Amino acid sequence: MAIKILIANPDLSLATKIADFLNNLGYEVDTSISGKDAQMMMYNQKYFAIILDLSVKDHPGHQVLKFVRQAHPSVKVILTMPDEKTMGESGLEKNILQKQGVCDFFVGEPSLKDLQNAIEGHRDYRELIKDKDHETRDGVSAETEMSFDDEGFIQIAIDEFISVKAVQFDVFVKLSTGKYIKILHAGDTFSIDRIEKYKNEKKVQYLYFLKEDRSKFIRMQNYITEKVLDSKSVTLKTKVNLVKGLSEIYVDALFEEGLKPLVIEQGKTLCNNVYEIVHQKTDIRKMLKYFSNFSTSLNTHCYLVTFFSCMIVKQFEWDSKTTHEILGMAAILHDIGCTKLTEDIREMSPLKMNEEQLKRYKEHCEVGVAILDLCPSIPLMVKQLVLQHHERINGEGFPNGLKYERILELAQVLGLADEFVRHMVDNQISPPEALKKVLFDPNCFKKYNGLILERFLKVFTNPN
Numbered sequence: 226m227a228i229k230i231l232i233a234n235p236d237l238s239l240a241t242k243i244a245d246f247l248n249n250l251g252y253e254v255d256t257s258i259s260g261k262d263a264q265m266m267m268y269n270q271k272y273f274a275i276i277l278d279l280s281v282k283d284h285p286g287h288q289v290l291k292f293v294r295q296a297h298p299s300v301k302v303i304l305t306m307p308d309e310k311t312m313g314e315s316g317l318e319k320n321i322l323q324k325q326g327v328c329d330f331f332v333g334e335p336s337l338k339d340l341q342n343a344i345e346g347h348r349d350y351r352e353l354i355k356d357k358d359h360e361t362r363d364g365v366s367a368e369t370e371m372s373f374d375d376e377g378f379i380q381i382a383i384d385e386f387i388s389v390k391a392v393q394f395d396v397f398v399k400l401s402t403g404k405y406i407k408i409l410h411a412g413d414t415f416s417i418d419r420i421e422k423y424k425n426e427k428k429v430q431y432l433y434f435l436k437e438d439r440s441k442f443i444r445m446q447n448y449i450t451e452k453v454l455d456s457k458s459v460t461l462k463t464k465v466n467l468v469k470g471l472s473e474i475y476v477d478a479l480f481e482e483g484l485k486p487l488v489i490e491q492g493k494t495l496c497n498n499v500y501e502i503v504h505q506k507t508d509i510r511k512m513l514k515y516f517s518n519f520s521t522s523l524n525t526h527c528y529l530v531t532f533f534s535c536m537i538v539k540q541f542e543w544d545s546k547t548t549h550e551i552l553g554m555a556a557i558l559h560d561i562g563c564t565k566l567t568e569d570i571r572e573m574s575p576l577k578m579n580e581e582q583l584k585r586y587k588e589h590c591e592v593g594v595a596i597l598d599l600c601p602s603i604p605l606m607v608k609q610l611v612l613q614h615h616e617r618i619n620g621e622g623f624p625n626g627l628k629y630e631r632i633l634e635l636a637q638v639l640g641l642a643d644e645f646v647r648h649m650v651d652n653q654i655s656p657p658e659a660l661k662k663v664l665f666d667p668n669c670f671k672k673y674n675g676l677i678l679e680r681f682l683k684v685f686t687n688p689n
């Protein structure tokens with residue numbers, strides 16, 4: 226049975242255009258220009274999602290939204306509106322749309338691709354796996370050789386690739402520049418044999434998938450990670466690697482695609498997964514062994530800072546899931562302002578920068594907050610942490626040279642994790658060695674609050 230989608234939009238030609246596009250993707254689509262009729266259709270049919278325009282006729286869009294939330298809470302709602310004014314007139318506010326069950330919203334005519342992402346990105350993988358008619362075929366398609374632009378691909382280590390039963394996107398092996406073999410097709414039954422063949426017989430180290438499938442990858446990996454975190458048969462190393470691979474590709478998506486509601490939602494799931502992994506009843510010291518051979522890229526940096534910030538905060542009595550969600554989000558986003566720096570500055574250590582370069586670099590906290598300000602669903606606390614992550618209690622930090630208690634405690638945790646990760650990656654040393662570097666800095670106790678340093682040390686000596 227095909228998946229059903231309802232489009233409620235007063236602009237019939239736009240509704241038809243979207244419907245044709247979704248029909249071609251295999252969805253069954255109904256359209257309505259009237260809010261009243263849309264409600265009636267929802268009463269009679271079971272829809273997976275509704276693409277609801279706020280300016281729909283007969284019945285106000287915000288009332289239809291209220292009806293959907295109350296009568297059909299499991300239906301995904303994607304909201305569109307011709308302009309910002311319509312939103313104001315409806316009495317709805319952007320920053321509470323998610324609370325009202327809206328997965329995504331678009332001002333102006335949405336691109337068809339964005340709509341597809343909104344629908345598929347929010348689809349529950351459990352449903353995709355069950356939905357055999359639509360998404361899966363039995364067996365595996367033949368391997369096909371193809372030419373592609375290398376820029377369009379994302380690489381993942383073959384050891385870190387795990388799939389759900391039905392492969393959610395095309396998977397490739399690279400032959401040479403621009404030449405790939407599609408070894409698994411979207412919809413195929415996942416074939417571990419085929420992956421093993423490339424790994425063991427052909428010594429392939431990496432698999433590739435298309436950038437346009439990144440959202441599906443993140444969704445799938447988040448789902449798999451949630452599933453395996455509790456499993457005793459999956460090794461800790463695999464779990465740590467899963468979260469690492471996922472985080473890095475997630476940060477790439479964040480930096481390249483910007484702060485779309487879908488991307489933010491995926492970030493929350495990712496932070497939850499990091500929370501779960503640091504709260505596993507395993508020996509944390511054992512886990513730290515898997516932290517080696519880091520890439521110096523910004524996405525690896527963001528992942529490591531997220532992981533170690535969460536580790537530190539776990540040692541506090543007031544540690545909670547909500548704190549982790551705020552801190553995790555801030556840690557993933559803390560250097561988003563660096564994406565606006567020129568490449569030469571972005572890749573240079575601040576110790577080697579000249580005065581002008583350092584001035585530019587130091588702007589990244591405020592630039593980061595300006596980027597986050599464009600996204601109403603980012604909590605204020607996350608923005609404050611991003612702003613303060615380079616402040617130090619002796620006042621030598623930036624951008625505002627704040628001192629002592631004027632710096633949020635979580636911002637100090639983030640700042641400490643940031644410096645620690647820098648030592649670890651710049652010098653390619655293990656976590657305990659990086660710890661020594663931080664603690665042996667004569668200014669260490671002047672820069673950081675003693676209690677935070679003590680809890681940081683606890684991560685390595687007597688972790689909770």
Ligand SMILES: [Fe+2]
Nearest residue numbers: 559560614615
């Ligand atoms: Fe920074």
Ligand SMILES: [Fe+2]
Nearest residue numbers: 530559560643
């Ligand atoms: Fe940083």
